[in-house]
Amino acid sequence: MARVNVIIPAYNEEHSIGKVVADIPEFVTDVIVVNNNSSDRTAETASQAGATVLHEPKPGYGHACMKGITYAAAKPAETRPDIIVFLDGDFSDYPQEMDLLLKPIVDGTADMVIGSRVLGKREAGSLLPQQLFGNWLATKLLRLLYGVKYTDLGPFRAIKLDTLLKLNMQDRTYGWTVEMQAKAAKQNMRSVEVPVSYRKRIGVSKVSGTIKGTVLAGYKIIFTIFRYM
Template sequence: ENDTVLGPASDGGYYLIGMRAELAAQREKVLRLLADINWSTSTVYAQQQDRLRQAGLSVAGLPTMNDLDTFSDLMHARNLNGFYLHAFIPDIRVILPVYNEAENLEYVLRPLIASHMFREIICADNGSTDDSPVIARSLGCHVTRCAERGYGATCLEAMRHIEAQGGCDVILFMDADGSDDPAHLSELLAPLVSNRADMVLGHRAADRAEAGALLPHQRFGNWLSTFLIRIFWKHAYADLGPFRGLRWSALRQLRMRDRNFGWTVEMQIRALKAKLRILEIPVRYRRRHAGRSKVTATVRGSFRAGQIILTTVFRELWQTVRRHD
């Protein structure tokens, strides 16, 4: 009854175009019908419909469907009724080390929840005395508790929780102060899900960092640590930032042990030793959303964290030397 049929997609595009056989056989005419459409916009369906009608063709519409163009589309679709590709969706978990971040948690967690990317969001609480655990649970997140103070210790406790559930496919680490930008979630996760990388690091590029987000002593400590890694392990890391993802199998292979602020540098050194496929991508880095840092807000805290990081570097170096003796 109609010359053409279009299936509209929920993002404004279309998932199907059909036409009579005699029309489809006219190659040049078909190409003109498809030419100069502003593709990858929310008006593609409307443009195509208008183009067909301007050519004197009748158009029938099909039911609207969800078009899975991107990784984010796929993760969002997992919550739709009737979705049947669950077996193909990776099990992704995120760990956020938390210590008295009640002012920031809702700001940080809501975009993660809205992304629909995570099977579980784990707030790894490190003995908070404010309402951080209450806020996390009220938003549907799982809370692990670690009485021992230390960044690495609380991450290891969260990992034990995941291990007890049989593990996962991909794990993401990010801070709970709002400094890591969730706009980069897909960029970090896609290479891991597609098995193109074992570890993806968010590089806090200077041209993408908000003014005041990285203090001078933080920049120096980061430079010194990456310099030492380049000297001893011959790999030029750009950063030691907290925003990072790994395939779960790769993370288990590293046998992480650091229980304090040497966690990130230990991970990156051990990734080199294990010959993991490593990718760094530039990410935007923001000032913390509210409150003061528990570590870098004071010179004493920064100095202590720097000591721990350098101790970790030389501990890993000593282990490497002993292994080759």
């Protein structure tokens, strides 16, 4: 059985992070919550739920993800994970569906699997209009410029650890997910999408929930797509 670690970037998610950790399947060998400069009890709640808690004071989704990757990759050979799964800490993803993401990798047909909220069942209002438009535009550009067909830049994704390290991820903020997909395309890595369920998050999104966050994220995503072309 492949060893699986989960990395959950979390910023002020004290009301949801415990629920997320509790729903992680038992076969996961380490649930790594990266507390990304939270001002609430995110870290304490995650620890009480049984997660390994790391602290990344530099704000940014990519900063938090890299903290978790560095920690996982440095483990001794006997505990080092084969696969990394990323998901959000706001309880919008369904950790119980992790098998759907892992199956193509375990079967040897993919190196990376993206959970598509667009193809899956989603609760009404869980994806805001600006998110749907942003996904459409970004995936359209990925198809035109990189020749890969995606429907989503979903945060719920699985990837082989060694594959992930080969991508040499650089973005530390909003461009993290699209950088991974663009670089995987450039390196001809085997990637697929699977439909996943999605629900309204607990609390307000720090990105799509504000005009500033939406504009900055949109700019960074488009910039990243052209940067790696």
